Amino acid sequence: MNSILAKSARLVACGALLAVMTGAAGAASVSEGTATTPSSQPAGSYQVAYACGWYAISVCSKGYNSAQKGANRYGGYVIHTSHPDYPNFRNGWYCAVVGPTSKSAAQGTARYMRSIGAHTAYAKNAC
Numbered sequence: 012m013n014s015i016l017a018k019s020a021r022l023v024a025c026g027a028l029l030a031v032m033t034g035a036a037g038a039a040s041v042s043e044g045t046a047t048t049p050s051s052q053p054a055g056s057y058q059v060a061y062a063c064g065w066y067a068i069s070v071c072s073k074g075y076n077s078a079q080k081g082a083n084r085y086g087g088y089v090i091h092t093s094h095p096d097y098p099n100f101r102n103g104w105y106c107a108v109v110g111p112t113s114k115s116a117a118q119g120t121a122r123y124m125r126s127i128g129a130h131t132a133y134a135k136n137a138c
Contacts, residue, residue, distance in 0.1 A: 063111065063138030065111060065116070066108040068133055069081045069132045078107050086109055092104040096137065098138055110137075
């Protein structure tokens with residue numbers, strides 16, 4: 012199922028990139044300079060939100076490496092919550108997330124993450 016979560020995260024990222032490239036309304040810019048899928052990111056990097064939406068969060072940590080281990084184990088990619096794209100997140104954390112997506116999809120993904128060992132996984136709206 013991890014591969015399904017990873018594929019889902021890549022599809023979300025690809026759809027957001029397409030929206031940015033085509034100038035679709037509501038698409039946010041990517042402040043890293045290039046939009047990348049989670050699997051193509053260099054070590055030590057993190058993604059910023061493409062748009063507001065719901066996220067399934069498996070692990071948050073003050074250190075990037077711990078959050079990356081969570082992303083590797085439960086799917087998704089790492090975000091830094093101090094970025095202004097995440098006004099509803101507490102600043103200063105690195106979190107392994109899947110999203111943005113709908114509320115129900117984020118809740119379902121968080122439920123699955125809890126079932127495979129991410130006991131504190133939850134869903135949250137970034138904006």
